Amino acid sequence: MKSCPLRIIKYLAFIIVVTVIASLFFIYSGVYPMGADTPHNKFTYWVLETLRDRSITRAASNVKLPENLSSPARLLRGGPDYNEMCVSCHLSPSKSETDFTKGLYPSPPNLIEIPDQKLNEAQRDQRRFWIIKHGIKASGMPSWAYGHDDERIWDMVAFLKKLPTLSLVQYQILTSKDDENSRHDH
Numbered sequence: 001m002k003s004c005p006l007r008i009i010k011y012l013a014f015i016i017v018v019t020v021i022a023s024l025f026f027i028y029s030g031v032y033p034m035g036a037d038t039p040h041n042k043f044t045y046w047v048l049e050t051l052r053d054r055s056i057t058r059a060a061s062n063v064k065l066p067e068n069l070s071s072p073a074r075l076l077r078g079g080p081d082y083n084e085m086c087v088s089c090h091l092s093p094s095k096s097e098t099d100f101t102k103g104l105y106p107s108p109p110n111l112i113e114i115p116d117q118k119l120n121e122a123q124r125d126q127r128r129f130w131i132i133k134h135g136i137k138a139s140g141m142p143s144w145a146y147g148h149d150d151e152r153i154w155d156m157v158a159f160l161k162k163l164p165t166l167s168l169v170q171y172q173i174l175t176s177k178d179d180e181n182s183r184h185d186h
């Protein structure tokens, strides 16, 4: 029997139409669980994770690193900001869990842990800066660009680089907000 290309095309078109209708039906039906206490299924998780990761990798690769990222002055300015704005989600040597880390989905990464080493340090810094500045859609991570200029965001990046190595006492010193560390002498 000879294969008939027209029949195959019709068959494929039928499958595509059925798939589109079934997907629309599924979306409109409202059966997909949206509560933060029910994890995504593997497929949705893969789609969202890949979308997020590819997008951030692409955008962050254009970020230009400042030369003085490891300066102690940056650390001292970034510390108090971290302790004020980020600690409730990203933890500290004296805080291992909060309502946010338990209840948010996706859960905020623990930034006192050594980050995974898939990327090199420069790529991690570009990514940190981009994520702090722009935030991440459909997650608890806000954009901090409102009211915080790029320099101030780099100060937080400088602090994040050191955070996993800090003892509780070092953390307390670097995050204390005294006049010496204040932003006015920037």
Ligand code: HEC
Residues within 6 Å of the ligand: 052, 081, 082, 085, 086, 087, 088, 089, 090, 100, 104, 106, 107, 108, 109, 115, 127, 128, 131, 132, 136, 139, 140, 141, 142, 144, 156
């Ligand atoms: C209300 C909770 C919340 C607050 C406050 C918050 N974040 Fe986040 N942050 C998140 C969540 C959730 C993610 C992960 C989002 C995702 O994976 O989609 C995240 C991701 C990040 C990442 C990426 C980490 C990685 O390993 O991929 C960095 C860096 C970060 N936040 C820095 C900060 C800084 C700095 C602050 C304070 C200025 C801050 N965040 C405040 C919730 C928060």
